Amino acid sequence: MSRRTFDSEIGDVHERRGDRPSFTNEFHGASASMIERDRPPRILDAGRRGRRLMGGIILLSAVLIGGGWAVWYWSAPIGEWIAGLGPAAEDNTAEPAEPAVEPEPAVEPEPVQPDDPAKVFGIEGSPDDPAPTPVPEPTPVPEPTPVPEPTQPEPTQPSGVSTKIQTTATQVSGQVSNATVTNRLAPVEAALPTCWAEAIKAGATASVDLELSFQIRWSGRANSVAVTGGSEALNKCVRAAVPGSGWPMPRDGGDAKVTRRWTLGG
Numbered sequence: 001m002s003r004r005t006f007d008s009e010i011g012d013v014h015e016r017r018g019d020r021p022s023f024t025n026e027f028h029g030a031s032a033s034m035i036e037r038d039r040p041p042r043i044l045d046a047g048r049r050g051r052r053l054m055g056g057i058i059l060l061s062a063v064l065i066g067g068g069w070a071v072w073y074w075s076a077p078i079g080e081w082i083a084g085l086g087p088a089a090e091d092n093t094a095e096p097a098e099p100a101v102e103p104e105p106a107v108e109p110e111p112v113q114p115d116d117p118a119k120v121f122g123i124e125g126s127p128d129d130p131a132p133t134p135v136p137e138p139t140p141v142p143e144p145t146p147v148p149e150p151t152q153p154e155p156t157q158p159s160g161v162s163t164k165i166q167t168t169a170t171q172v173s174g175q176v177s178n179a180t181v182t183n184r185l186a187p188v189e190a191a192l193p194t195c196w197a198e199a200i201k202a203g204a205t206a207s208v209d210l211e212l213s214f215q216i217r218w219s220g221r222a223n224s225v226a227v228t229g230g231s232e233a234l235n236k237c238v239r240a241a242v243p244g245s246g247w248p249m250p251r252d253g254g255d256a257k258v259t260r261r262w263t264l265g266g
Contacts, residue, residue: 087251120150161200161207162265165192168209174256176216179250181258188212188241195237196264207265212238216256220249230264
């Protein structure tokens with residue numbers, strides 16, 4: 001490029017006064033609407049359209065679900081309301097017809113009684129009014145005789161067996177008080193008459209020499225309880241009456257032995 005041309009262009013730019021040409025005045029491009037329409041889509045616009053689409057889908061789903069639930073919930077009242085609009089409802093709203101009056105039953109005429117036959121007089125052996133035939137009385141049914149219920153005979157006490165009970169001996173060995181042991185044997189003495197009465201009912205025929213023996217441990221408990229001399233039921237009954245605890249504790253910390261004898265039915 002020549003120096004002249006370059007200077008003229010520079011001078012034209014820097015030396016001119018007044019309005020200078022601008023890019024907008026010299027170049028006329030596409031309109032703003034065309035640029036906005038033809039520009040490539042942006043990520044932000046795609047997000048907006050997606051949100052609008054999802055919002056529309058959610059709104060439509062909510063409307064459909066709500067409408068379906070309303071139809072299901074109000075189906076019975078709506079059906080009754082629609083049924084009430086039909087002609088059958090008009091018939092129901094009409095005034096009820098008066099019930100028909102049933103005709104009175106016809107009165108049957110009374111049967112005509114035939115006339116009595118003419119009485120014949122002058123015939124021997126024909127009474128004017130025959131006597132009525134007597135009706136036989138029913139034979140009374142005899143009442144059944146009550147049968148007395150069989151009663152079980154009460155067991156009689158065998159001859160020679162007495163209910164008397166006599167204590168023959170009490171032996172206590174060990175560091176315990178005899179009086180305390182005797183007082184603790186009171187439940188056995190109370191149960192012994194009942195046990196002996198049961199033995200008599202079971203068939204005891206003779207007197208019995210009964211012996212009770214047991215040990216008192218250092219803790220005051222009864223151990224090795226044994227009853228001999230009677231039947232198995234009698235021995236078991238007396239053994240069950242012996243207290244298992246609460247006995248006086250031996251003072252030496254050892255064991256004490258107790259033996260008690262009775263004569264039953266003597």
